Amino acid sequence: MAADLIFYTNPMSRGRIARWMLEEAGATYETVVLGYADSMKAEAYRAVNPMAKVPAIVHRGDIVTECAAICAYLADAFPDAGLAPPVQDRASYYRWLFFAAGPVEHAVTEKARGIAPTAEQQRMVGYGTFEQTMDTLEGAVAAGPWIAGESFSAADVYLGSQILWGLQFGTITDRPAFRDYGARLSQRPAYQRANELDDALMPAEA
Structure with a gap:
């Protein structure tokens, strides 16, 4: 069964921001590490992010790219973590x-x-x-x-x-x-x- 939340990243990227946010949120997620020269540019990942950039997340079928958007999205998707004000x-x-x-x-x-x-x-x-x-x-x-x-x-x-x-x-x-x-x-x-x-x-x- 596919994970509810998939995290696409590379450890030498802004993906570290999204990883930190995922950990703050207490999310359970699958990590997919992509290479700059190959898998990040492959058609399979371009279907997730046509910019061929990381990070990106897919949560229950919904795609979110851009670190600030990922942070804001996860704060709302995992409200019990208290990462967004009222x-x-x-x-x-x-x-x-x-x-x-x-x-x-x-x-x-x-x-x-x-x-x-x-x-x-x-x-x-x-x-x-x-x-x-x-x-x-x-x-x-x-x-x-x-x-x-x-x-x-x-x-x-x-x-x-x-x-x-x-x-x-x-x-x-x-x-x-x-x-x-x-x-x-x-x-x-x-x-x-x-x-x-x-x-x-x-x-x-x-």
């Missing part, structure tokens, strides 16, 4: 989840590519400038223990992953507020469990 209290939750998926992701990627928008272009790009994005992000994580208030949520999984990776690889500014937030995140059992699972899948030469 609907009437979701303003900050949605704001910062999609701030991370939009301006932060864009700013970090363009900086890594050596692209800095001109003053004229800053009005066109959603993040304005890298420095402005980092300042806004710093203010958000410094405001409370978690990004949407007093309770950990799916928004912390996604935004927190951006910060943890950024600190590790030097793609975001190293600031005390980011380090403090990252330390809180890294103490979560689900985060540690997810890393152990993905680290065990890493190729020996990696």
Whole structure:
């Protein structure tokens, strides 16, 4: 019998974000590891994600791609985990989840590519400038223990992953507020469990 939830990933990808969220949700799932050069580009997987990118999940026949969407979906699909605030209290939750998926992701990627928008272009790009994005992000994580208030949520999984990776690889500014937030995140059992699972899948030469 096919699993109710199938997780497509590669341990050297954003699939680590989705894995962490699956572990936080307490979901039971089947893992399918794909290779960049072969199975990720195969027709069988393109039927799941035509972009030939991971991660993706298939839950009871429904496909979800894009890490932020996967995090939000799993929070709703597994409500007992308490990973989304009540609907009437979701303003900050949605704001910062999609701030991370939009301006932060864009700013970090363009900086890594050596692209800095001109003053004229800053009005066109959603993040304005890298420095402005980092300042806004710093203010958000410094405001409370978690990004949407007093309770950990799916928004912390996604935004927190951006910060943890950024600190590790030097793609975001190293600031005390980011380090403090990252330390809180890294103490979560689900985060540690997810890393152990993905680290065990890493190729020996990696």
